[in-house]
Every structure is written in C-alpha cells, then in structure tokens.
Amino acid sequence: MSSIPATFSAFVAQKDGDAVVREVRQISVDNLGEGDAVIRVTWSCINYKDGLATLANGKVARIDPIIPGVDMAGEIAESGDSGLAVGTEVIAHGYDLGVAHHGGYTEYARVPSQWLVPLPDGLTAKQAMAVGTAGFTAALSVHALERHGLRPGTGPVLVTGATGGVGSVAVGILADRGYEVTASTGKSDAEGFLKALGATEIIGRDETSGPGKPLERERWAGAVDCVGTSTLPYILRTLRYGGAVAASGNTSGIGLETTVLPFILRGVALLGIDSVAMPIEERRAVWQRIAADLRPRGLDEIGSREVRLAELPAALDAVLAGANTGRTLVRL
Numbered sequence: 001m002s003s004i005p006a007t008f009s010a011f012v013a014q015k016d017g018d019a020v021v022r023e024v025r026q027i028s029v030d031n032l033g034e035g036d037a038v039i040r041v042t043w044s045c046i047n048y049k050d051g052l053a054t055l056a057n058g059k060v061a062r063i064d065p066i067i068p069g070v071d072m073a074g075e076i077a078e079s080g081d082s083g084l085a086v087g088t089e090v091i092a093h094g095y096d097l098g099v100a101h102h103g104g105y106t107e108y109a110r111v112p113s114q115w116l117v118p119l120p121d122g123l124t125a126k127q128a129m130a131v132g133t134a135g136f137t138a139a140l141s142v143h144a145l146e147r148h149g150l151r152p153g154t155g156p157v158l159v160t161g162a163t164g165g166v167g168s169v170a171v172g173i174l175a176d177r178g179y180e181v182t183a184s185t186g187k188s189d190a191e192g193f194l195k196a197l198g199a200t201e202i203i204g205r206d207e208t209s210g211p212g213k214p215l216e217r218e219r220w221a222g223a224v225d226c227v228g229t230s231t232l233p234y235i236l237r238t239l240r241y242g243g244a245v246a247a248s249g250n251t252s253g254i255g256l257e258t259t260v261l262p263f264i265l266r267g268v269a270l271l272g273i274d275s276v277a278m279p280i281e282e283r284r285a286v287w288q289r290i291a292a293d294l295r296p297r298g299l300d301e302i303g304s305r306e307v308r309l310a311e312l313p314a315a316l317d318a319v320l321a322g323a324n325t326g327r328t329l330v331r332l
C-alpha cells in the first residue's frame with residue numbers, strides 16, 4: 001500500500017491578471033502532472049530562475065498554475081520504471097522541472113524516472129541542495145575551463161557574482177582545486193564569507209563592469225561568469241592570451257556588446273554552459289564528481305540559510321533582487 005498521504009503541502013504560483021498569487025496549498029498526487037516515479041521531497045533550494053518562474057513577465061514558467069523549484073532531493077516513494085527501491089535517495093533537476101513540469105516546492109513530486117540521479121555517496125540530500133542547479137552549473141564551468149586547458153598555477157581566475165549561487169560554489173570548487181581565485185562582488189560586507197570559501201582577492205563589481213577599451217591589461221587566466229551583459233565584455237577584454245571564460249548566466253541582462261579583438265588577437269575562448277538539457281548519464285557522472293574531486297569547499301556555509309514553504313515569497317524576492325549571499329535551502 002502506498003505511503004503517500006491523500007493531501008500534502010505544495011507552494012503554488014498562479015497568474016491572476018498582471019499579478020501572480022504565490023501561496024501554500026493542500027494538493028493531492030493527482031495534481032502533480034506526468035511521470036512514473038513519485039519522490040518524497042526532503043530538500044529543495046532557491047535559484048534565480050525560481051524567482052523568475054513566479055513573475056508574470058519572468059518568461060520562465062510554461063504552465064499555469066505551477067509548483068516552482070528547479071531542484072529537488074528526497075527519497076523514492078513510488079519507483080515507477082527507475083529500477084530503484086522505495087526509500088532510495090535521489091536528486092532531480094533540469095529538463096522541464098519547475099518550468100514546464102511541476103518542480104520541487106512540494107512534499108511529494110511526480111517525475112519521469114529518466115530524470116532521476118541517485119544521490120552520490122559522500123553527499124547528504126541537504127548538501128546536494130546546497131549545490132543545486134546553481135552549484136552544478138559552477139561545477140560544469142570549472143570542468144569546461146579545465147577541458148580548455150586551465151590548470152592551477154597558471155594565473156588568477158575571476159569569479160563574478162561571487163556571493164551568489166553559481167559564484168559562491170565556483171569560488172569553493174576552484175579554491176579547493178588549488179586555484180588563485182579573485183572574487184568580484186557588489187556586496188561591501190562579503191569579504192569574510194568569500195575569504196572563508198578560499199578567495200584570495202576580493203574586487204568590487206564596479207571594477208568588472210561598465211565600458212572600456214577593446215583590449216585592456218591581460219589579467220585573468222580564466223573566469224566563471226554568471227552575470228552577463230555588464231561583466232562579460234570586461235572579462236573578454238582582460239583575459240590573458242589563450243584564456244577562457246565559462247558563461248552561464250544573465251543576472252544583469254542578456255545583451256553582449258564586445259569586439260572581435262579578444263578572440264582574434266589574444267585567442268581567448270567564450271565557453272557556453274548549459275545545465276538544463278544535458279543528457280542524464282552525463283548529469284549523473286558530474287554529480288559523482290561533485291561528491292568527490294569537484295566538491296566545493298565550505299558547502300555547509302554556502303547552504304546555511306533555510307526556509308519553509310510559507311517563507312518562499314520573501315526568499316524568492318530576495319534572489320530576484322540579487323540580495324542573497326550563498327544558497328537558500330527549502331526544507332520540506
């Protein structure tokens with residue numbers, strides 16, 4: 001007999017004219033949409049994209065109403081075709097979750113079993129959500145830079161939006177791998193947090209944004225950027241000869257104004273990072289590495305803030321305002 005209760009709590013965002021109603025509702029498993037496996041969700045987390053999914057003009061949610069949450073961790077309640085026993089701990093993120101399929105802000109979730117990642121040894125469900133999609137993207141960024149040739153000892157690596165989800169995990173991974181990490185932040189009080197994660201230098205956001213010459217002093221052996229418009233052009237014109245930037249985000253906008261000179265005179269590379277559509281076998285392999293050689297330093301400090309479903313509206317507004325330091329976890 002199934003142990004799934006007749007009703008349980010979920011955080012729902014639903015359009016109402018130009019506004020969006022965001023509230024905790026009691027729902028049943030019949031409200032969860034398609035999928036062969038049911039997960040008892042224990043932890044989720046907050047990403048910038050989750051904030052956008054609750055905005056009327058956020059251009060993220062493709063169903064209405066939606067249970068947002070692009071990440072979840074928990075245990076199998078109904079195994080479907082997964083081949084995993086009831087009670088097995090799993091992670092799910094990416095694909096349509098929290099966008100075109102109900103996401104993780106619910107006590108129970110139904111998902112296609114081909115989206116499931118068994119929780120790797122060495123990570124708890126809570127730690128996996130401290131990593132979440134943002135941290136997974138940071139790991140992919142480091143992986144891409146190293147595939148391009150970046151190695152510790154070849155020069156400073158810049159991380160922008162450094163106190164945010166992608167940024168803070170990137171600082172922690174790079175520092176643990178022996179890189180000299182420079183963290184760029186707009187927060188004047190972030191030095192202690194960033195140094196504890198392993199940043200060797202902190203610079204202000206003003207220094208890494210705004211207009212400049214087509215080429216400037218060569219500074220960075222590599223960079224992890226989740227900011228976009230205001231910052232990516234700066235990185236391209238200050239990368240060292242042959243350096244690369246892993247670009248994953250658009251926190252400051254989607255535009256990109258640059259010249260071709262960094263590419264044709266310094267041979268720099270712009271590496272695009274996508275965590276959403278990645279095939280499941282590759283996703284499972286990257287999670288194994290996050291539990292081992294790509295494990296970020298300071299994971300418990302990065303994920304030290306917790307909210308419950310009822311506290312999500314304020315927490316989602318904070319991520320949209322760029323006000324967060326580290327990651328916010330959602331305890332179910």
Ligand SMILES: NC(=O)c1ccc[n+]([C@@H]2O[C@H](COP(=O)([O-])OP(=O)(O)OC[C@H]3O[C@@H](n4cnc5c(N)ncnc54)[C@H](OP(=O)(O)O)[C@@H]3O)[C@@H](O)[C@H]2O)c1
Nearest residue numbers: 048161162163164165166185186226249250251252275322
């Ligand atoms: N490609 C992918 O697969 C993928 C996956 C995950 C996330 N993303 C994208 O990556 C970006 C970051 O996501 P996140 O979850 O890390 O968000 P986040 O936690 O809000 O972090 C973003 C950080 O950027 C900085 N920032 C905020 N507003 C800014 C502005 N106007 N100009 C410059 N910097 C600003 C802030 O850090 P400081 O105060 O320290 O500067 C902020 O903490 C988002 O655009 C998200 O959609 C992409």
